[in-house]
Structure formats: structure tokens, C-alpha cells
Amino acid sequence: MRTTMNAALIKHYKQDLPTIEQVPMPKIGANDVLIKIVAASINPIDLKTKDGGLKMLLKYEMPLILGSDFSGIITEVGAAITNFKVGDPVYGRVQKNRIGTFAEYIAVAQGDIAIKPANLTFEEAAAIPLVGLTSYQALHDIMKIKPNQKVLIQAGSGGIGTIAIQIAKMLGAYVATTTSAKNFELVKSLGADQIIDYRTENFYDKLHDYDYVFDTQGGKILENAFKIIKPGGKVVSISGLPNERFAEEYHLPLWKKLAFRLVTRNLTKLEKAAQADYHFLFMKPSGKQLETLRTYFEAETLKPVIDRIIPFSEIADAFNYSHSGKAKGKIILRISAIEKS
Template sequence: MKALVFKRYGKSTQPEFADVPRPAIGPDDILVQVHAVGLNPIDNMIPKGTLKPVLGFDLPATIGSDVAGVVAEVGSSVKRFKVGDAVFASVFDLGRGTLADFVAVPESIAAVKPVSLDFVEAASIPMVGLTSWQALKERADLKPGQKVFIPAGSGGIGTFAIQLAKHLGAKVGTTTSTGNIDLVKGLGADEVVDYKRQQFESVLRGYDLVLGTVRGDVIEKSLLILKANSVIVSLVGPLDAAFARARHLNAALRFVFSLMSMKIRRLAKRRDVGYSFLFVRPDGGQLAEIGSIIEAGGIRPVIDKVFPFDQATQALAYLEAGRAKGKVVVRLL
């Protein structure tokens, strides 16, 4: 079968198409014929080796985490799915990829595709949906009436997280460029800062939660808008020792990650703010709940551009340029 793979780690690594064996499935797996793949920034980071100490792949490795497709085969122990079912999932952190004709998916991390979504729309959901769910609902326990700051509101994670936060009853602040203000307001953002004209830390106040979605000094600056006893959940780092312990990493990496996060943890403590780094995990149950919200009209996918499979490398480059409004998706069928 055809797959987009990387054969070595490195900043200059160029993914390439290759013929690879069709995946064998275990008793608890389903084999999914891939119809569409939603791209995420992590898909560009992994081949560069950015997360090599944390994520392990056998090379050559297939790129991609999100998938929507049709079940082509089921393992002997599979109970929830049958051949022909339309499903969606994220295989992130499982040592496999989705930019291929077929992918083996553990039954526990897959969910039935929402009927109201086509395969392209469904493929745009898994990682941003699960990340938003685990950050806002699970880690931060966001309550109705609380205020959450979600910077870069027009991006892939921002467009979903704003909608989920509003579904949970929160008030949302975000940043975006002038041309995207109507987009994020249409998704439910209550306070919108045009970052080309204003500094968000000079405008926003009284927030209960910051979702860290942008690298650089944004997280440190966000301390200025938070109330005491509030929380920062970062998706972009710095990594912390709690993350290293949760993944059973060695003492050296725990020490390194502790040093990496020392400054933000110290600054946060001074203002009675909690800091943690979140690494998303696949979860079919949560994805099914997200699907139910979508079916009820509570959240809609936001897709910037769709590329055919033979232009997957161009799709990754387009995503890496950082100008996408919503998600970038590769269509296979």
C-alpha cells in the first residue's frame, strides 16, 4: 500500500511516498481504509526529532495522527465495530501513522463517525477535539461562567477549543489578526484582541484559565490576565517533571524537564497560578462524546484547505507556514 513516510530524524528530513506492507491487526484492532487525514503541527515536528526522547517510532515511519475512514477488517475480540462502519480516531502516541491507504486502529480509541459529517470534516476533529476536551474539561474542570483565554483563535486548536468552551458555558477571550475577527466571533469568542494592534495582556483581565497554544512569551504574559487560584494548561511546553513521571521517563529527563519549566512554574506560583503541560492521549469514549455534541449542533468543523493524497507534502508545508484558518486535511478517497 502507499504511505507517506520519513526514514530518518532531522531538521532537513523530507517525507516521501513509499510502498509499505498493509498493517496486520491484532485481536483488539480494526483495520481502517483511510478516506481522509486531518493534519496537526505535531505531524511536522515528529520527523524533525523534536519529540524523539518522548515519542518512539520504528523507521521508516508513517506520518499522520488523525483519521476518518471505513472499517475493512476487525480483530477476533472486537465487539463495537463491524466491516463497513464509518469511524474516526487519533492514533497519536501509538507509534503508527495515518497518511496511508490503511491503518490499524485499536478498538478502544475509535468512535463512530458523526452522521452529519463527511469524512474530510470528521478527519479534522480527533486531535483538536481530544486536546480541547482533556485540557478544558478533564484537566481544568472548566465551569459555566468562568473565563478562559485561548490565544490564536483562528488556528486548528483555537477554532475547536473556543466552541467547546462555549458549549461548557464559559466566556472566551482570544487573539487573532484583523481579517479573522469575524471568524472567531462567529465561533463564540466574547473578547477578541487584534494582536497586530493591541497587546492582549494590556486588555484582558480576570481570567480563570489559559490554554497555552502559542510558543514564545505568550504563556508568561498571560499570567498578567489571570486571577489568583487560576490555571494554565499548556499544549506547547515547556514540558514539566509531572509529564516525565506520567510517561515513566528516566531520572535524567525528569530533571531536564523540571529545569525547562522552572521559570514559568516559579512565576506562576508567585501569582497563585497552577501550571501544567498536557500531552493528548487517544480516547474513543471521549471522541464519541465529542461526536454527540457535533451531532447536536454544538460544534462545527472549521476547515481551511483540503489537499489530495499525492499533495500531502505540500499540505504539511502549508500547515507549517502557520496561516491556516482552522484545519488542513488530506483526502485519500
């Protein structure tokens, strides 16, 4: 029986790049499964975590294994597991206090996983959990998009954007998106109805009276979203700042609520002036929603978009490429040699 495994970790915040080292094998609880990870994806949250950008929301002990979503095969089940068995091919997004998918094995709560879409490779399946859940929760759960409503999805050729466009179209929306001219054909093929070249055009000069904006950029781009939103609309951001609504939803202590109120004063003013709602989305892992997404991928209503697949041993190159911001779709790490179910 193995006692150690390879894992990519950091020993302190703002470490240049994660390093692969030998660490103890994870132990499972009664409601956990042990998974041999076949593939994992790199997400912006991994870079933010490495650089300490989420310290106000999450505190981690060092050394820390990075990685948030994965696909793989169950090798062991806890005593209370009834929905899965050894050998099942699964995919998932781990809880934020249990990250660590850039490793050969991980222990995961059964509620955070689902059976892998049968028509996808492990690499394709690994491209889905974080971006799929984030997009679904933004567009379906918070916005509650209805047919013919208008939504702007920022950065349409990125990991989030490529899935979000497809989900928005599946829900019947008219979709505008921003990207560079070289990616027009890609986002058009995913269903985008109107495309803004962010290098030569301002989206707020081209778009008006939108029901929703899905912001993935933050900063001034987020602030400008309120220029196009109609009264009663919603701006949902994964890159902006948490506000009081977020603090109340997560039952955070009063001092954090007051801190969020202070740092989002300008956003609150824009929100009130536009008569719109601002939501900061901190995606929640959900095996149930992954089951829902699985049906869409198996029906080929949705499809993963992968920029490249990189061997685990070259994780430094994968992080550097992610930092470049040039990826079209997802960057996948192949952790093990298994490629297909």
C-alpha cells in the same frame, strides 16, 4: 488480497518533506481493526515529529509513516473485537506509538476509535479527533470550566482554537482569543466574546483576572499568560515544556523528571508568583471521548472548521501550507476517493 499500500513517510528526522512510497500492508492484532483511511488531517504535532521536536518524549524507528488522526471505513476486525464490524464508518486519534494515518490503511486499537458523526463527511470528521480531544481534555478535564468563568484561548483561528472556542462556550465560559484582524469575523462566529489583534495589541495589557489560559504558542507568549491569570487559576499548554507534574503523571524515569525540572525553572517561578497551576498537556487518545464529541457534532452544538482539502498525492503542498501558519481551521488530506458515508 493487497500486500502493499501507499504511505507518506520520512527516512530521517528533519527531512524536508515526507514522500509517498509503497510499504507493506499493516497487520492487525486481536484487539485491532484495519481501516481504509478516507481522510486525515495535518496537525502541528506532525511537523514537530518530522523535525525531531518530540524526541525527548517519543522515539520512533525509521522509516516512519506520519499522521495522527483520520476518518475511514473498517475493512477487517481482530478476533476480540465486539464493538465494531466491517463496514463501520469511524474516526479516531491513534496512540502516539502507532502513528501513521498518512496512508491508505492503518491498524488501530478499538479503544481509540468511535463511529463517525452521521451528519459529517469523512473529510469533516477527519478534522476533529486530535484537536477535539486536545481541547476537550484541556477545557473539560483539566480546567473543569464552570459557567461564567473566563478563559483565554490563544490563536483562535487555528485548528485547535476553532474547536476550543466552541467547546469553551458550550461549557458556559466567557472566551477571549487572539488572532489577526482578518479572522475576527470567523472567531466571533464561533462564539468569542473578546478578540485581541495579536499584531497590534498585547493580550496581557487588555485582559486581567482570568481563570484559565489555553496556550498553543509556547515561549514568551506562554510566559506572558501568567500576567493575566488569577490566583488559583490554571495555565494549560500544548506548546510549552513538560514539567515535573507531567513526568509524575506519565511515570517517567527520574532523569527525565530532573531534566524537566531544570528546563521549566522559569515557568515554575512564574507559576508560584501567580499562585496558579501550570499543566503541560500531552493529549491521550480516547474512543469514549470521541463518542461524547460525536453527540455534540450530531446535535450541531459543535462544527468542524476546514481551511482546505488537499489530495494525498499533493501532501508536499499540504505540509508547506501548514508550515506557513496561515490556515484557518484544519488542513485535510483526502486519502481515498470516498467522500460520503
